[in-house]
Amino acid sequence: MKNKFLRTVVWEVQYLTPPPAVRYCKKCGRQKEFVSSGQFRVNAQRKYLDVWLIYKCSGCEATWNLTVLSRIHPKAVSRELLDKFHGNDQILAHKYAMNTDLLKRNGCKIGPYDYKITGCAAFDGPVRLHIRSNDASDVKVSAILREKLQLSRKEFEDMLSDGRIQSESEKDLTKCRLGKEILLVIS
Numbered sequence: 001m002k003n004k005f006l007r008t009v010v011w012e013v014q015y016l017t018p019p020p021a022v023r024y025c026k027k028c029g030r031q032k033e034f035v036s037s038g039q040f041r042v043n044a045q046r047k048y049l050d051v052w053l054i055y056k057c058s059g060c061e062a063t064w065n066l067t068v069l070s071r072i073h074p075k076a077v078s079r080e081l082l083d084k085f086h087g088n089d090q091i092l093a094h095k096y097a098m099n100t101d102l103l104k105r106n107g108c109k110i111g112p113y114d115y116k117i118t119g120c121a122a123f124d125g126p127v128r129l130h131i132r133s134n135d136a137s138d139v140k141v142s143a144i145l146r147e148k149l150q151l152s153r154k155e156f157e158d159m160l161s162d163g164r165i166q167s168e169s170e171k172d173l174t175k176c177r178l179g180k181e182i183l184l185v186i187s
């Protein structure tokens with residue numbers, strides 16, 4: 001593989017705010033953005049442990065519970081972690097609120113959110129571009145490339161059709177989302 005000999009450049013995509021969970025609000029009667037309250041709800045009364053992160057509708061006072069743990073054996077969770085749920089640990093709540101995979105598994109769509117891309121964008125010759133995100137980013141790869149390389153839609157499409165931007169795993173770069181990472185070759 002000749003790509004292995006190329007210089008690798010790494011870009012990191014980070015959310016600046018937790019992504020809103022878009023779902024139907026019965027009170028508002030339409031799709032609304034729900035945001036994390038930072039509060040957990042814990043049910044440890046019975047044989048199983050359930051934990052939710054409470055979300056609030058941005059349009060009214062309606063709440064919705066994001067399932068964090070469902071029907072877990074109480075012994076499977078450490079005392080330390082349980083204390084964090086009970087104490088509404090802000091770092092832990094933030095970690096769950098940033099997890100777009102978790103939001104999707106809970107049946108939500110992801111609303112728009114701010115993010116930043118760090119890493120060098122001035123390439124001298126062809127490079128292997130490794131774009132990654134700790135948050136399993138929902139952002140489209142095309143949006144990241146266009147923003148960082150300052151390409152118009154036309155310029156981006158031309159680079160794709162000329163093969164100057166290629167996905168190593170042959171993903172459709174007009175559609176695919178970042179997820180954890182992607183490897184590209186830019187020439």
Ligand SMILES: [Zn+2]
Pocket residue numbers: 025026027028029032057058059060061062
């Ligand atoms: Zn509402």
